[in-house]
Amino acid sequence: MHAQLLSGFGISSSGSHVVRSPIDGAEVGRVSFDDKATIAAKIEAGVEAFHIWRDVPAPKRGELVRLLGEELRANKEMLGRLVTVENGKILQEGLGEVQEMIDICDFAVGLSRQLYGLTIASERPGHRMMETWHPAGPVAVISAFNFPVAVWAWNAALAFVCGDPVIWKPSAKTPLAAMATQALFARAAKKFGGAPAALSQLALCTREAGELLTKDPRIPVVSATGSTAMGKIIGPAVAARFGRSILELGGNNAMIVCPSAKLDLAERAILFAAVGTAGQRCTSLRRLIVHESIYDRLIERLKALYAKLVVGDPLAKGTLVGPLIDRAAFEAMEHALAAARAEGGKIAGGGRILEADYPGAYYVRPAIAEMPAQSGIVCRETFAPILYVMRYSGFDEALALHNEVPQGLSSCIFTRDMQEAERFLAASGSDCGIANVNIGPSGAEIGGAFGGEKETGGGRESGSDSWKAYMRRQTATINYSDALPLAQGIEFGGR
Ligand code: NAD
Secondary structure: OHHHHHHHOOOOOOOOEEEEOOOOOOEEEEEOOOOHHHHHHHHHHHHHHHHHHOOOOHHHHHHHHHHHHHHHHHOHHHHHHHHHHHHOOOHHHHHHHHHHHHHHHHHHHHHOOOOOOOEEOOOOOOEEEEEEEEEOOOEEEEOOOOOOOHHHHHHHHHHHHHOOOEEEEOOOOOHHHHHHHHHHHHHHHHHHOOOOOOOEEEOOOOHHHHHHHHHOOOOOEEEEEOOHHHHHHHHHHHHOOOOEEEEEOOOOEEEEEOOOOOHHHHHHHHHHHHHHHHHOOOOOEEEEEEEHHHHHHHHHHHHHHHHOOOEOOOOOOOOOEOOEOOHHHHHHHHHHHHHHHHOOOEEEEOOEEOOOOOOOOEEEOOEEEEOOOOOHHHHOOOOOOEEEEEEEOOHHHHHHHHHOOOEEOEEEEEOOOHHHHHHHHOOOOOOOOEEEEOOOOOOOOOOOEEOOEEOOOOOOEEOOOHHHHHEEEEEEEEEOOOOOOOHHHOOOOOO
């Protein structure tokens, strides 16, 4: 079945790097990695592509993205399935990921006619000031395993309409979905005709070779999605050469559940956000801060729901939780649960299951960890389905707990009290890049800017005005008078 999937995209499986499916640990395909010289050549080709693409009118560039969206629509089922096979998320979420790619293509097509600058009032007579947005240059996109294709699309669809070529380094855990995406792009480019050959390039490589992309001054923008540890290396490397980085790093997302919350809605939101994608979303719900008056009732109901969760083959209908990506992810979960216990936590769930059926894969029971305090382990992101639960008595206390972690990606509150909702969204409320009311922290729409603060890196991708990060701003002043007045009224040379 896997071979059929790959051949559907025209991918030939060869090379020394073995790609295994987290579903059963079986080999899905093989790829070969680029060495440093090849990466350097790709950067050079990206620069050449830039010199052509930047002069193509933006609405025409949008036409290529429209065609890419069409390819994605036509191949949604197949690409979504490949995402599931290679990453382990359930098929519904694999399809959802491709839909996100389609959505951002639609958004970018519209944007291609809206890369607006400003006209600014000049203080000098007979002068006009304006702001123009120009293409920036080749953009490096470094992506994580957990959204193996959507993150590329968030960046690439915008970069292409903004006039920038893209060099994409996907996670070594999910190179096949990246190759399939690149194949769909090639089909779109063929239909478009005349796009530079190196407009979209794939750099399958080790981290070490990938570092070249972060250090090369010919790459003005590096968009990197992954762990905070990765961002701590890439951010300074890009800054050292005055490049621009868009960092989308780890999260430690919370929900505050207030006494007036509609509990049935909150429970559904908690379930999707805490166990969906097996807890392997940057926006997964990791901390639940519950008012003491409803704590016992909510936790009891959650435990009952957790006990009924269907964990297993992500391609099978009815499954809600697929496998973890690999053994290291399972060990990290075990380690975190042991730490939670040592810090006074009471754990329900957790542990490996289905080992006899899938000896080469890591399926786990999602865990609920009732914590006496927001201790050390709660403040760290463990990329697994562990939900730390804490109780609060006063709203100030809940907000303080909420903001007292190093990460600042997504957040939410369940309440029907308008004052609590507004306080959560106010300047002194949630300190995250995303703040929701009566919606869980995950599953963002592409229309908004996506990203977070503090150790999440500060980057913004996708909707709103995120496109500005892929362009350079130019301020131009035009003198259409016969005089040469200086700004600030400076007299120079007496004329
Ligand atoms: P990771 O940090 O291990 O790897 C991410 C990518 O960075 C991979 O392609 C990896 O090869 C590359 N990389 C790592 N070090 C590098 C270096 N020095 N130079 C160049 N490339 C380097 O992350 P992961 O395990 O694949 O993904 C999980 C993490 O990603 C979680 O922390 C999650 O929260 C985060 N994430 C964040 C967002 C977001 O938008 N904020 C989205 C998805 C995932």
